[in-house]
Amino acid sequence: MDVVSDAIAAVRIGQPSSNRVRVNGSWCARFAPYDGAGFHVVLEGSCWLLPDGGGAPVSLGAGDAVLLPHGTGHVIADSPADAATVARAVPFELRPDGMLPGSAAAVSGRVEMLCGKYRLDRSRVHPLMLELPKVVHLPNRVGSYPELRAAITLLGGELSEQRPGACIAVPSLLDLLLVYMIRSWMAEGSGGAWSAVLGDPVAAAALRALHSDPAAPWTNDRLAAAAGVSRPTLARRFTALVGRPPMAYLTWWRLTYAATLLRDTPDPLAAIARRVGYGTPYAFSHAFSREFGTTPGRYRAGAAEAS
Template sequence: MDVVSDAIAAVRIGRPSSDRVSVSGSWCARFAPYDGAGFHVVLEGSCWLLPDGGGPPISLAAGDAVLLPHGTGHVIADSPVDAAAAARAVPFELPRGAAVPDATEAPGAPAPGGVEMLCGKYRLDRSRVHPLMLELPKVVHLPNRIGSHPELRWAIALLGGELGQQRPGACLAVPSLLDLLLVYMVRSWMAEGSGGAWSAVLGDPVAAAALRALHSDPAAPWTNERLAAEAGVSRATLARRFTALVGRPPMAYLTWWRLTYAATLLRDTPDPLASIARRVGYGTPYAFSHAFGREFGTTPGRYRAGEAKAS
């Protein structure tokens, strides 16, 4: 696994929910804050988005994608939105428990001057968010510009095609495309050059090489010397550059990532404690449980039971 894949996989839970929406005339809808990430893709027409917390309204055109990675509440309307208009917005809620396959029922085309959008949410576990995900701004706007982010454009086109027709296999294709959409939106944001520290981290050959090694095999008996050799630099150079860019020393990051990965395994798999301990580099379940308790303030068993109850 690479860092971006791991950062997304660690927080994403369940299946995304989505709905295809056609609106025309004069309209203004509020999307409430959400403990996850919201997204919109404009398939036809245009509209405006105003996030809670201030800032100018954002113009969205056909082909634009917007990700709200921290679940920020916002208003979408047919025209530029000010505070007075936002206060009059009609609440918009996806049907409770709506699943991706429901969205394959294609509605009619929007009336002239209207807009058709794909609106949805990703469920996220905020208890162990990777710093790369924390760095995302409250609104990631990815305009549809010729030649920019072709993979994202292809994913949007494929998704629009699947949602426009009830074709065999759509119940598998749509959620897979939505997962792909999330990856491409994060990747496109990083490629825009507007990313923060983690764009610099993954662009640094020393830090990136060390992170690839740690994420590829977190259970390996890593030491600073071995990791420095993997990155092709001295131990002092690795420690200096890694700590400056990542914000913590290599071995401290490794410990954090091992336990974060273990929490994901506890949530997503039925594997016994001893197996998970080995997969994340701990020789015994006792040593793993002790380290896990320091990080999460609970035992692995109680953590797993809590996650199962929450889901």
Template structure:
């Protein structure tokens, strides 16, 4: 696993959901704040996105937008006025069909969207995920992010019909879409902390090593040797870019990974302790309690409790 994959995996829970909708004329729909992340892709036409507390964004054909923190928002016709926005219909009442019948492409003002949500547990989110802005807008530009465009095309095709195997294909494509949107944002933004960390060859090598095998008996010396630099050089560059020293990051990542395993698997405490680099369940429980303020067993009970 790499850093971006791990950052997504530790927060993602359950199955994503999605709908393909088509509207025409004056319209506006409201999506309430959500414990997860929302996305929209404009397959045809143009519309407005109005996030709570943020600036409106005009979306055109081929644009993708991710709301990684589940911010409440409106999407509306580009001609919608203040009165229309006040009358916005809740999304659950607004859409009428997951796979609408095709309309003539020349239909004036028609807008076709892919809309969806990811369920996320942000209680122990990786800082890469917390760094994402309220709205990630990825405009459609020729030649930019071809893998994102391919995922959008494939997903639109699956949601546009009732094809055999769609029950497996759609969730898998939605997972790909999330990865490609985050990856594209990192390329487009270029100024974020984690874009810099993963763009620095020394820090990136160290991070990949820690994520590839967090249970290994890493030391500052062995990690510096892996990165091909001296221990002081690694410590200076890693700490400046990541925000904590290498061994502190390793401890945090081991325990964050353990929390995800407690939430998502039935594995025993001893098995989880070994997977994240602790020799005994006692050592693991002590470190976990220090980090989370509760025991692994109680954490698992709380994580498994119905919402």
């Protein structure tokens, strides 16, 4: 696993969901704050996204994608923000068929979108995910984000008609869409500190080693050798970019990965302890309780109830 894949896998829970929406005329819909991430893709026409909390309205055109990684409440409307627009917003959930109210306007004013959301476990979020802004706007530009465009096309096709295997294809495409939106944001060069981390050959090499085999008996010397630098160079570069020393990051990641295994697998405690580099279940339980404030068993039970 690489860092971006692990960062997403650590928070993704349950199944994503989406709707294909067609509207026209004067309309607006409210999306309440959500303990997860939401997204919209404009397939036809144009509209506006009005984020809660005073954020600037975002103009969306055909082919644009927008991700709300922190579940920010917002309104999608045919026009920019004003008090009247926000006041007349209809809760999206009141339209289970995915259709929003619209006047009998000409078809030329029609807007078609994909709207969806992902469930996320925010108890242990990787700092890469925390860096995402509350609105990630990926405008449609010729030649940009080819993988994202391909995923959008495939997803739109699956949602437009019932096809054999759609129950597997749609969730898989939605997972791909999330990866491609985050990847595209990072490629824009506005990805914050973690774009710099993953672009640094020393820090990136060390992170690849730790994430590919977190159970290995890592030491600073062994990790420095894997990164091809001296121990002092590794410590200086890694700590400056990541924000914590290599072995502190390793401990944090081992326990974060263990929490994912407790949540997503039925594996016994001893097996999970071995997979994350602890010699005994007792040593693992002690470290986990110190980090999470609860035992692995109680954490697993709580995760099962939440799902």
